[in-house]
Amino acid sequence: MGAVNVGVIMDVNAEILLAEPRGFCAGVDRAIEIVERALAKFGAPIYVRHEIVHNTYVVNDLKAKGAIFIEELDDVPPGATLVFSAHGVSRAVQREAERRGFQIFDATCPLVTKVHVEVAKLHKEGYEFIMIGHKGHPEVEGTMGQLDSGIHLVEDEADVARVRLAQSEKLAVVTQTTLSVDDAAGILAAVKARFPQVREPKQQDICYATQNRQDAVKVLSGQVDVLVVVGSPTSSNSNRLREVAHKRGVAAYMVDNADELQADWFEGKARVGLTAGASAPEILVQQVIERIKALGAVAVRKMDGVEETVKFPLPKGLKV
Known part of the structure; x- marks a missing residue:
């Protein structure tokens, strides 16, 4: 009986509006590729200090391929290959890792x-x-x-x-x-x-991808009844996307995956906005789309937005 009721929960002409851009940024693409290339070149295990990016799906996928995520350098055996996460590390961690003689690849976002x-x-x-x-x-x-x-x-x-x-x-x-x-x-x-004399950065530190995703949510917020952000709870930029919509008076929810969607969020709704944080893969977005379609959405429309073409080079030793 539940499945029959689920199909009619949304407005009869309900649609999903997809934010553009959304999902992976160049820094996340690079960080994941560094771990995958290190695994391919040196074999498992590859040790990674902290989650490479803040996304449960990405971390679990890399674990399955042979990555071991650690917080303390004591957990890395001598002679191992170590990757620093996209978030960067302190000078003390960097010096200690070098002192211990690990083979280090730095996936810190440029x-x-x-x-x-x-x-x-x-x-x-x-x-x-x-x-x-x-x-x-x-x-x-x-x-x-x-x-x-x-x-x-x-x-x-x-x-x-x-x-x-x-x-x-x-x-x-x-x-x-x-x-x-x-x-x-x-x-x-x-x-x-x-402090009127304070020196500001020549270019703002908030990254292009964070800015672009927030701008896209601002555009979406004026056109939807509810907004869903795909992102993990630990992801700063994903949390900010939900807040941006919420501050504009839109009901906004963040989910790690499609299983976390709740039917009552969409009851009677005609337009659902959908975006993803910079560390959330597109496969999760597609799974969320399928689940919202099962609740009654009949169309998916991609919004116009900034096209991102930024690419960051890989560290020496991992280039093809």
């Missing part, structure tokens, strides 16, 4: 590396830093770990008032790459109000 390089360069010039980001996120830990001290983390505008600097003449701001563009702008405005 846009995160750009922030690390900026921090190192300005530190040599005597700068302190304010970092806008989420405490405990591996990217934040990696960036703050580029220096022994002198980086002050702020998570919201209230934190800005609590910052205590050793000096304020030379101060720069950096940002986690996967934040909400709007939230980060509000916090940056508070930083500039308190």
Whole structure:
């Protein structure tokens, strides 16, 4: 009986509107390819410090191919091949891995590396830093770990008032790459109000893919009754997509896979928006589409959006 009722849950002409762009970005593509190529070239196991990207499906798929995910270098045997995740690592982790003699491939997203390089360069010039980001996120830990001290983390505008600097003449701001563009702008405005002389990055740190996916959700939000984001709970950029829609008054839900969809989200709805975080593979999006079709959606329409052509090179030793 349940299956019969499921088919008529949505509006008779219900459709799915697909965000464009969505899903994998160039940094995620590169990180996954690094692990797969290392497995092909050196054989299993390949050790990966932290989840290569924050997606359950991707991590489980790589585990099945022979990747072993670890948090502590003590869990990596001598002589092993080690991959650093896309989020980047601190200088201490990097030095310790080198000291232990592992064969290392760095899958840090080049846009995160750009922030690390900026921090190192300005530190040599005597700068302190304010970092806008989420405490405990591996990217934040990696960036703050580029220096022994002198980086002050702020998570919201209230934190800005609590910052205590050793000096304020030379101060720069950096940002986690996967934040909400709007939230980060509000916090940056508070930083500039308190420290007018603060130096901003030449190009904003929030990555192109994060910005593009948030912009696409803003467009979608005005046209749909409900929005679904495909992404894992640990994925910062996926969480931000749900928040962007929610702040625009749209019921928005994040699911790791199609099994997490709930029929009552779609009852009587005519238009469902669908997007995916930068670490979520397209196969999960297609499975979600099939499940929503089973609830009554009769059409799928792809929205117009930015076409992404960014590609990042692989590390030496893994190129064809």
